[in-house]
Amino acid sequence: MTYRAPVEEIAFTLKNVAGLDAAMHDGRLGHLSGDLVDAIIEEAGRFATDEVAPLAVNGDRQGAVYKDGAVKTPDGWRDLYARWREGGWNALSGPEEFGGQGLPTMLAVAATEMWNSASMAFGLGPMLTMGAVEAIEKHASDDLKQKFLEKLVSGEWMGTMNLTEPQAGSDLNALRSRAERAGDGTYRIFGQKIFITYGEHDFTENIAHLVLARLPDAPAGTRGISLFLVPKFLVNEDGSLGARNDAFCSSIEHKLGIHGSPTCTMIFGDGFVKDREPGAVGYLIGEENRGLACMFTMMNNARLMVGMQGVAVAEAAFQKAISYANERRQGKAAGYKGEGMAPIAYHPDVQRNLLTMQVLTRVARSISYCCAHAADLSRAGGDDAGHWQERVNLLTPVAKAFSTDVGVDVASIGVQIHGGMGFIEETGAAAFYRDARIAPIYEGTNGIQAIDLVNRKLPQSGGAHVRGYIDELRVEVSRLRDSNRDGFGASADFIENALNDLQEATDFLLAAQKDGRMDDALSGATPYLRLFALAAGGAYLARAALANDNVARTALCRFFAENLIGETGALKSRVLLGSASLQAAASTLISA
């Protein structure tokens, strides 16, 4: 089978778990109504299911192809992109002033999930454009906005993000690309960038590259980095395309997955355009030497969207696995009363795998949608904007790292459920396993997300914000106990234990930072992030189950509580006690 967008589950989670219903009820999201939400999700789901998903397999097989500076995307993808943007999907959450629909991030993440479930390689491109729109809208001059924003919002042009260089990945201090002032207010950009997603393609006539580079007199380190808009084609005053800019793709990567998505090496200002002075024409975004601040404003959103890729690939892998498990027959099973061999979905060990896939996907979705809800409320203009901004800050690294880890783990279980067929590329399960593997790496590795959570997010408001968040989660435990619903089993006890583990680990890490025990904080960061997500996930699954009398949601909450959440005990122990042994063993890892 191919992917079918789970529109009911998505709408339910947005409304009942992430807080969309309450926010609409409180008038925090303008005129948005439940019916409109349903209609948008339904229509996006239809497009993802009927238009995007059928082109995913060939996209993986053909991949993007490089020749003489140009990139050809897989057969049919150019038309698919055209239909997609003509359907208004690129403009979904774009600013209304420039033709966007200005809809909440909650709807953007839901739609992003569906495009990426259908094809992660296809869904990835528009995420970069979304980032470019955000940076330009917030930081660029009116002139640049007028020239670029409408076309980027509509998707007529696409955007890219050019950060990484061979020696500068996680550490942008090492950036070497340089910019020179041209004397007319514009700049000339020189340098090489690698791993540039959709850096060159045939979807659109023009591409707006956002490029980090250093001015000659810039301070060393990250305080000397500026952000420039470098279009593939210069844009005339009337909006028409002018000369080809000196910004070229020199090769694309041969990757483990997301084959349809071109990953480009970009060369700026190498004199490919012969009849002009060398240097790619660039326009400053924001102030000189303040480029990194511009990047940071869009980073939360980009990280959340990569988290959605984790949710997306997990959902798609789960759908394929449960479909196969109901078709494939092997052996006998106690619960199967039919003729012949039982569908493998009747075997307890396969059921354990399927339920694990399903519930981890739902936990990751819940955390990510809650993060999007906080982003919407942070921009809703209330007195509580600061509170919600802290919530976005807190949940973003969790949404990114946990969801993308879930993507890998769930895709791997999906291969396993298919048995030998899972290892055969034609089956499609292996493609999820390949695609999923990039998401824990790009947009800040998951290790960096964990360090960000512990070192920058926990200390917000002196620790009061995260403590308040845990208290909110505890409300679900009280509601579980009050519900007296038999089907929950020991869910309340297990989830409460997990929240106690989270509380204790949080207190420990806040104290470690206060006391300057940075090794404790750095060593425990990754186990802590997973502990955070599992504990929050238990509370969110309870919230979902309590929203109505649904037997399946109740059973799933119980399965998670009684089978998976118990991992928090060992994770807490690692946070509290693991650092010393890690430090003791670490010296053996260093080459002489």
Added chain:
Amino acid sequence: MTYRAPVEEIAFTLKNVAGLDAAMHDGRLGHLSGDLVDAIIEEAGRFATDEVAPLAVNGDRQGAVYKDGAVKTPDGWRDLYARWREGGWNALSGPEEFGGQGLPTMLAVAATEMWNSASMAFGLGPMLTMGAVEAIEKHASDDLKQKFLEKLVSGEWMGTMNLTEPQAGSDLNALRSRAERAGDGTYRIFGQKIFITYGEHDFTENIAHLVLARLPDAPAGTRGISLFLVPKFLVNEDGSLGARNDAFCSSIEHKLGIHGSPTCTMIFGDGFVKDREPGAVGYLIGEENRGLACMFTMMNNARLMVGMQGVAVAEAAFQKAISYANERRQGKAAGYKGEGMAPIAYHPDVQRNLLTMQVLTRVARSISYCCAHAADLSRAGGDDAGHWQERVNLLTPVAKAFSTDVGVDVASIGVQIHGGMGFIEETGAAAFYRDARIAPIYEGTNGIQAIDLVNRKLPQSGGAHVRGYIDELRVEVSRLRDSNRDGFGASADFIENALNDLQEATDFLLAAQKDGRMDDALSGATPYLRLFALAAGGAYLARAALANDNVARTALCRFFAENLIGETGALKSRVLLGSASLQAAASTLISA
């Protein structure tokens, strides 16, 4: 970097953890000496490092190629195989009567690990020959032995195992391939087999296919399956090759990994050979309808060897990752006093990943080597053969499933440590992630291993064998406490807790079986197997550290105890409590 065989670590683990030194000291392994062991491991390591590893990358890129019934292996592999078998490596553990060296399984697993670290796709082929030798030696007629064994032991010919059919994977009841009596004592075989590893290739002139099929008057189910030897070319009385048999490869699979290894669909008796009556000529191995029993005798060994593939790919992935982590520089690290950016091996989060890779690899290796040690003692002709046979039976599913899960997890962490480079195929980290994924599936999925452990292995001797094994592991805790070595930290407490968890979970499952609560046993099997491996792993790491005063081994034992073994608490809880919630949620997984 490419793989370098860890010959010292392998020899150390064999001698000091798995019991090779004690077995030699007690004269249980004939004239084998420590020096001979070292020399063999050294020489195998040299061949794996210098000859096999350099051809792995191209093997992955080119893959095996099918054309008109023939399979071409990657460039250089045919010669590599010739050098490998001329070196005597295929004959290492083969029976001396037929030209083998008759060396212990402990040396076979060590060598198997090294070939498979260097190239899993290359190392896989000889494992099938090893299985064919075992089946023929134990069950075939003298005539068949004379015709085939010497050439299979030397590696002049290779063997295959033909079990799987499209409808019959884990469940061999559904087997449909048929055999007819030819009247002259031989049989004619008809049917299609899939996923046949090295079913066709250019390494050797002849191939001995071992094929499961049903006779016309056979009982239904697995009691009506017979095992046949079906050679690619018939063999004349003088040993020369005769006519081409009607056994052909019709296609090979396009797989996620192990690209150099051809995975064939085999067609037997479809009339491809035109000048003869249809049917592939086959020779019965063992008795009619007793084919499955013949398969079972070789299954323990084959499963242990697949477990070695898990160890092997984990070791190779770890080596690549630690090498990269010492070269790649990003950011600042507290412990780094040199110039410029720190090697990422100095960052605590990277160190956590590297230590996790290293220690999981060592745990998997220890369990697997201990299993091999038991296999050797079970054949050493003592009064305790039955005891050691139960030990092999007990440890085989753990060695297979845990080690191959470790292979996947460690390869995935390896990709992560490489950052964006990890996703680029040229780097090589992704190939381990692709290759590793088959090992939890073939030779009995890991779910089936777990069920085998719980349902067939725990009840051995009424549970007395597994209880005795746990008692043996507890000795290491006492030795830890007696050692008073500071560097162990709280290792003794953590490992003892894990063994208590194992004891409790074991008692629960034995009681569940006695009481006929099969759902409890089936639901808890996979968590139990992991719990078993982690608890045993802690004891083996302690044993390794206590064997001498090595600071690094002591620190690694402590890292495992204080960071990783704690997972057993949650695993025990799943075994004891997880079944009810799994059953409650499972009904939602069944399609109407």
